[in-house]
Amino acid sequence: GAVVSQHPSWVICKSGTSVKIECRSLDFQATTMFWYRQFPKQSLMLMATSNEGSKATYEQGVEKDKFLINHASLTLSTLTVTSAHPEDSSFYICSLVGVNTEAFFGQGTRLTVV
Amino acid sequence: DAKTTQPPSMDCAEGRAANLPCNHSTISGNEYVYWYRQIHSQGPQYIIHGLKNNETNEMASLIITEDRKSSTLILPHATLRDTAVYYCIVKGYNFNKFYFGSGTKLNVKP
Numbered sequence: 001g002a003v004v005s006q007h008p009s010w011v012i013c014k015s016g017t018s019v020k021i022e023c024r025s026l027d028f029q030a031t032t033m034f035w036y037r038q039f040p041k042q043s044l045m046l047m048a049t050s051n052e053g054s055k056a057t058y059e060q061g062v063e064k065d066k067f068l069i070n071h072a073s074l075t076l077s078t079l080t081v082t083s084a085h086p087e088d089s090s091f092y093i094c095s096l097v098g099v100n101t102e103a104f105f106g107q108g109t110r111l112t113v114v
Numbered sequence: 115d116a117k118t119t120q121p122p123s124m125d126c127a128e129g130r131a132a133n134l135p136c137n138h139s140t141i142s143g144n145e146y147v148y149w150y151r152q153i154h155s156q157g158p159q160y161i162i163h164g165l166k167n168n169e170t171n172e173m174a175s176l177i178i179t180e181d182r183k184s185s186t187l188i189l190p191h192a193t194l195r196d197t198a199v200y201y202c203i204v205k206g207y208n209f210n211k212f213y214f215g216s217g218t219k220l221n222v223k224p
Contacts, residue, residue: 001160004157006157032210034210034211034212036214043201043214043215043216043217044152044158044214045214046211046212046213046214049210049211091155093157093158095157095158095212097210101146101163101205101207102148102160102163103148103150103160103210103212104160105157105158105159106157107156107157108155108156108157110155
């Protein structure tokens with residue numbers, strides 16, 4: 001299966017600053033990647049679809065100006081949490097869909113905003 | 115939009131088979147059933163998927179009822195490392211988005 005790598009694994013930032021999370025596909029060219037958010041003891045919530053070379057599409061209720069997504073190449077998508085606040089503290093996970101339609105997920109990034 | 119219903123938690127003795135049920139009574143003819151699991155603080159891990167036939171791989175078996183309205187994931191010999199949240203997801207083959215429901219927390223006990 002595809003190998004998906006996220007960086008960093010965890011990050012602590014001050015309220016009001018921006019944080020960038022990288023998602024790399026190590027062995028698969030992905031025209032589409034997906035970003036999820038997961039709060040403690042809750043399920044994964046799909047935030048947005050990252051499209052290589054074009055704008056991301058966001059799920060209902062997700063602020064596109066808050067969560068900036070860039071998918072500049074077939075192997076890299078980035079999620080930037082802008083002007084982060086404590087309520088943005090969460091576990092962020094990216095994924096891509098392989099040739100047999102199953103999804104492969106990164107190891108996740110734990111964001112803590114203080 | 116999660117289209118599945120799973121029990122919130124289950125216990126299983128180590129070495130015994132773990133049978134995790136999933137109800138998907140509104141599944142469409144072209145939708146597959148996927149199973150993933152998430153060990154604490156990690157990304158989800160693919161387990162298995164199927165359309166209507168039973169499937170087996172090195173990790174698990176997937177039993178889908180004839181009417182396709184429910185399925186069961188079977189871990190034949192559960193170990194402590196199988197303790198995780200297991201998610202059953204229904205998705206169209208050409209639809210790439212995975213929507214997660216609440217899943218089942220499987221506790222494997224010694």
